[in-house]
Amino acid sequence: MRMHPSLEAILPKVQKPARYTGGEFGEIIKSKEETEVRFALCFPDTYEIGMSNLGLRILYGVLNKLPGVWCERVFEPWRDMAEAMRAAKVPLYALESGDPIRDFDLIGFSVGYEMSFTGILDMLSLAGIPLRSEDRKDLQPIVFAGGACMFNPEPIADFIDLAAIGEGEELDAELTELYRRAKREGWTKGEFLSAAAQIEGVYVPSLYDVTYQPDGRIASVTPKEGAPAYVRKRILQDLDRADFPVRTIIPSTEIVHDRTMLELFRGCIRGCRFCQAGYIYRPVRAKRAETLIRQGIESLRCSGYEEISLTSLSTSDYKELGALCDGLLDWCEPRSVSLSLPSLRADNFSLELMQRVQKVRRSGLTFAPEAGTQRLRDVINKNVTEEDLLNACRTAFSGGWSSVKLYFMLGLPTETDEDVLGIADLAYKVWQVWREATPNRSRGVRITVSTSCFIPKPMTPFQWFPQDSREELIRKQKLLKDSMRSKAISYSWHEPDVSYIEAALAVGDRRLGKVLERLFASSGGLQAWEEYFDYAAWLQAFREAGLDPDFYVRRLRGEEELLPWDVIDDGVQKTHLLREKHLSERGVVSPDCRKQCLGCGANRLLEGGKCDA
Template identity: 45%
Template structure:
């Protein structure tokens, strides 16, 4: 049972009092470019839910796309919701608060549709965690008209069965058009009286790419595996939805700029979708076919708009195989021409060694040396042929040698162990390859710094790949192979890390399982499993107990080799690549015969293209105008070289902005300068930074009416214009209130303040005057403090707090002097003088007023 009946309405104050919560900026929700609509103008409230914490979810590009597609519709409000951290969840339960959206703090249960993104099998329990936090029944069949429709999309839906019981609908494939078709159907259903939930599900069932689990009954095959059989009036197989032309697809030209430190803290430009390299282990390479490239003119238009709208200092090209973009060097020239004068770095994700040219690498390092990653996947040429990784060792060696010669100090390599037909000789070849690459570094001189970072993961035979019939190696065997490699690579210049084999085992089970896994997932959640993708939260023992409790053997899903003609739990999902093609590729793999990329050879007959609406789209085949940077003929982007002046800016930090940390505020101002169009001077070196200097770091949770920082800006920009432009680019709660020329440091500009005055407002308790009188009358008032080194010392508050003044029963002002060897905060005074409990102190609003 969920706590659907026990959830109270959302309390606005609860979400404004985040003191004591880890990384509270995860929950405040007014980042640059966020969209908040007037609820009275909205017909459909759509929650974009990601079953992970904010910094993971905001790194998912799909949420950005859907957020802007939906919010372009005037009568739809799309808002985001992420899994709360364990500390916030405990407080929510204690105070009976439901899970809410970021933008408006609307309870998740009050939305009309909730759309979850399923990117990783080990987030499945987090879906239940979020549903329970919202008071929504787990089982879709137990939901009535008072709760939202819960839908899912993302790559995990190509085998929907382990999670199908929890969703009203699941989307297979590209979501851009499907989501609007579903919302239009909802609007029509609502306008026609919203007869029943099933009525809307029937309307959704006819949309290409939409799977309605309740319209498919379960049938058990001869081996005990459960298959889905359609009922009347629904498709026998769900065909993957595909966007045929990326140039016509929606793109968020004003992406959200997250707070904190998201996993991918940069602007991302999707330059292509799909990959036809045909790596036989790669699920994404099969389920996103065919290759569709954006034109250079479209990419450059999007890049200019998004850099201006976000202020990002890093731009990354997004695709399954960026190096295969057919006009990559031409695109890089155009991007670098725009980004280099703006001090915006351009980076590439993991790239095939045979696609790395020295001119391309020179272009990448012009602004900043970003990461350099190669994925050989297997150590021997024999095994690379089996998996169709058309890459020879010479390509790998040359790419690494070029990287070191151009100044890179770290090269990252990715390998898998447990690939089909793998033998110990292949592991020997992997070790020899890595050692040989280390030797390349040594050839540049014994004093040359550099490292080879090697990552290892256990191969998981995913659905809809040529290896979907193959078994996954056991946990014990995975440990044997990993330990063998690690032991032989323990030497200076090489670091080795791997994914825990138990994690890979569970991922394989949930990726390849049938609908019986849903009961296991729910039981595991009840046993406390959540955030399973985090090593410090993963509890393999509880998962095994859940399988035992439900009578399900997990090894049956992963350790048995399947026959090529036997039914599979995901056969009712049509990814457009045919099963005949996958079987043929499996046979070629066992023979060690590669299949060429259809971009460079003839069609391989995979079935993804109809050659009418859907076919490969390559930039090299486009008209010259689409292969250019989009600027009118004769127009060249030239850097502007201003003169610089130093100014002091005064600003306030109020409301929920007080939960931004010092680094977040620094990044906010750096990006606000870019968005405002005000030129700021940069430092020199490999990692140029804007020349901003803050006097002191304001602790998280403290508001302030009197913060300052220095900036070196274009001398032609007057202070009034600077303030106006910056305020337009800043978020609510951060405001510039003054600007003046900086006095040179030699004339005493850098002076140390002798303290600060704070105003404290309580929400639960009041200030007892008797406690203040005791403090005022005491000759000394000592407290103990223990520093990070474990050294405890006594501090006399009377020497540091010269004045405390009560303003009312719930507010006071206090002045704290700077102590030479101690840092005290208002919280320390509240704790010592009034002995308030921690929850009262954490919820107090503290503002620095002078």
């Protein structure tokens, strides 16, 4: 990296300077003379979080394979670095070349968490790029965003030129090729955006006029200049044949997930009614075990990592899990490389598998029953029973495990105090099971209960429901804390203040642009971090924008209401979401996709229409 002269003076004074220097093993350097399109792949959070993101690793590899295209990484600097850069007038730069990103052609943000929306503003401002799309008149740079949050891109509609909806591998490449053509042929920004809007998966906010009713609900959304009425998300048809970069960058400082990651499948067969990921990544598409073993071994060889993690929304639902683990372990065990399996389900937990997998290094177990009573688990369609959980724990404890984490959600629709107390009861039963099953009581046990707050998310059957009030969530947290009956059980919870703002950003409309702008002006970026999250400033920003966050968060949305994200089509039909909502209101469960296809509609996205559940 060619360093800005001021960086030499700045870097020794900031925390973790390795975040800002690039030069890691595996980074891709290209010749500028041979580069036609420069792509800044931006992550609106820190280096450690961004470098752990599998999507980012994949896109970096895919885009750099395009001839004449150089894709470089950019992360949001920590506050000390951002202040020092502003003071020394060092514009935000890309890690590979050290060049200011304001000189790049495409600036693509990967956004997986609503609280990092302000990171986009922070990075644009640090780069010296006008924040609002309307203030950027030229073809260069085009600012866009992709990632899970783009299933409702409206809150950041003012700042991006376009949103890339769905899986980015092919879509980002097509956008880049279109841009290359636009640059060669001297198109205007408007010409480029009109053409981009014709690519499946591209949403150009400025090509849609939105009007509101007097009470604040959306009255109409009107596409113009030939933009489609609905933007259908992009998916890869065949994951098994998709490009998977086995050579990735090895960070020179510690990151959150410092290991090789293998993605077994996309989508989820389960249909938990609160879970956005379970819906937006449908239909299920799996890789073959054979492919994964080959990619896993090659990735480990290229990286030297000592751990490989099998990721996906519900890893234990992967049909060929046994064969995959066997194949990987044959290679990993003699080399002391450990295998980790996150996201286990209590109803198909296998001790035999866990023991095989964790021979090298044993970690704690994590289960997510999500609700404390069967009634509420049926409402949310978490097809896991108390018996499933206790059996899984019994098996694990008898096999020598002595720590288990249990994840729950507070404030789910229809929740009563009985459901809250049910969490404490369930944790206590787990403790009793440990006493009965453990071969060694003297070692003790650690049971960690953790609760998050329900957040209504777009594209789910619970998108219509409100969130509990802050006071109610705090009361429930206290009720639960006071009900824990063993010192072996510890309880941690998410702050309702953050969840309230997260909910507003998740289900908000494009009027929230003003809120984000004001909040950024008063409190800056990094709002996903406790150190910098400023609740009072958020409320003030809403007030100044003339908006009430309760309108978004605490209101039961009508089933007929036009929702801000209705223009986006993720494949799942709204009628299916409504059917699931109605079933939840009656406490009726739906079978998983493997038992019975419920006709959600996502299979329409597949050539041949056959879901791989």
